[in-house]
Amino acid sequence: EAGVTQFPSHSVIEKGQTVTLRCDPISGHDNLYWYRRVMGKEIKFLLHFVKESKQDESGMPNNRFLAERTGGTYSTLKVQPAELEDSGVYFCASSQRTGGYNSPLHFGNGTRLTVT
């Protein structure tokens, strides 16, 4: 079974530019999560999709961040315009939901974003 894949693995952009990160979850996983780790800090939750619906977006830092999951398959996270403090590693994770139980999250290897 293919794992969670993220693209690109690295991205370097200038302040004010736009970047779009993509996540392909494990096939059949309804739950999709975005997390990020900024320099020196803990891994923080950003938001959670169930299929194409946003279940919890309490961790999104501000309205410069837009996450979508059209069709309930892959997801994109757009940062527009990017600021220096957005630099960090963005992780995507997915899990199944059966019988009201959320299975363990499986993470991708992340996208390292550097804003200069």
Next chain:
Amino acid sequence: DAKTTQPTSMDCAEGRAANLPCNHSTISGNEYVYWYRQIHSQGPQYIIHGLKNNETNEMASLIITEDRKSSTLILPHATLRDTAVYYCIVRDHGSSNTGKLIFGQGTTLQVKP
């Protein structure tokens, strides 16, 4: 905020058992204990989880105290590839919860030859 407390770092000799402790004194009835690890430059990797019984899989064993206020992750024969940051996380399995994980600082385990 994370609901767990772990030591910042630990060392272990290669081939020996690594015992990683975790305190979760405020754990509630619906919450499971999960362990993940992050090897440098990779995403967090699921290891094991449990509610109140001890659990074992091909990677590790999880020992949960009877009062569920603490637990220990055991890597029976640590190798150099087990060097990583290990996270102990309590996760709500209630149907109304999103099932998200809240990460703390974790324990940096250094396995030495």
